[in-house]
Amino acid sequence: MTERTLLSRLTVQEAVARIGGDDHCQAGGATGLSAALAAALAQATANSTLAEDPAPDQAAAARSMRSTMAAARAEFLRLADADANAILEFVALEEQGAAPAGYVLLCAGPRDMAAAAIAAAQAMQEFRARVGERSRDDLEFAITLMTGAARSALLLLDSNLRIWPQPELLREFEPALAELLAGIAALQPVARIRG
Numbered sequence: 047m048t049e050r051t052l053l054s055r056l057t058v059q060e061a062v063a064r065i066g067g068d069d070h071c072q073a074g075g076a077t078g079l080s081a082a083l084a085a086a087l088a089q090a091t092a093n094s095t096l097a098e099d100p101a102p103d104q105a106a107a108a109r110s111m112r113s114t115m116a117a118a119r120a121e122f123l124r125l126a127d128a129d130a131n132a133i134l135e136f137v138a139l140e141e142q143g144a145a146p147a148g149y150v151l152l153c154a155g156p157r158d159m160a161a162a163a164i165a166a167a168q169a170m171q172e173f174r175a176r177v178g179e180r181s182r183d184d185l186e187f188a189i190t191l192m193t194g195a196a197r198s199a200l201l202l203l204d205s206n207l208r209i210w211p212q213p214e215l216l217r218e219f220e221p222a223l224a225e226l227l228a229g230i231a232a233l234q235p236v237a238r239i240r241g
Contacts, residue, residue: 054123077198078126084191089115095178107176129155156203163196164229190235
């Protein structure tokens with residue numbers, strides 16, 4: 047298997063060029079990078095809140111949010127890298143006669159990414175009541191971006207299950223798909239900023 051430079055190690059321009067120039071679509075890599083950016087934006091809203099000299103309880107919420115989003119950023123970059131290289135691993139497994147393990151690999155990544163995006167968006171929603179006034183709208187942008195990443199990852203999982211409808215894959219991943227759909231339905235990005 048030929049290793050490629052990890053997406054997270056590329057500049058933004060290089061990552062965009064790779065995704066746009068490849069002969070196979072890297073939906074998972076693109077979704078993971080998008081989620082990492084959404085987490086970074088939410089982390090910035092926590093930083094901005096702390097810069098406003100908040101009350102102790104608001105400061106504690108902002109520090110917790112900053113830490114949560116820093117961890118989420120790292121996880122989304124890891125998942126983006128894993129998904130971007132998963133097709134290479136799949137081809138290697140297929141050549142070894144182990145295609146079923148490759149199918150699981152290509153379904154587990156989007157499942158994990160969707161679950162992480164839902165959790166991150168939920169944390170952002172909980173921070174709404176504590177975010178500083180200057181970055182209130184920015185938090186809404188981050189929630190919208192993260193909700194989109196969750197939906198994108200869920201659709202990738204659903205697509206993979208359509209392409210490889212093996213009974214064992216469906217048994218393993220259909221329950222997760224139903225849970226993810228419910229989790230996304232519970233997210234509440236705003237439709238407009240100005241009510």
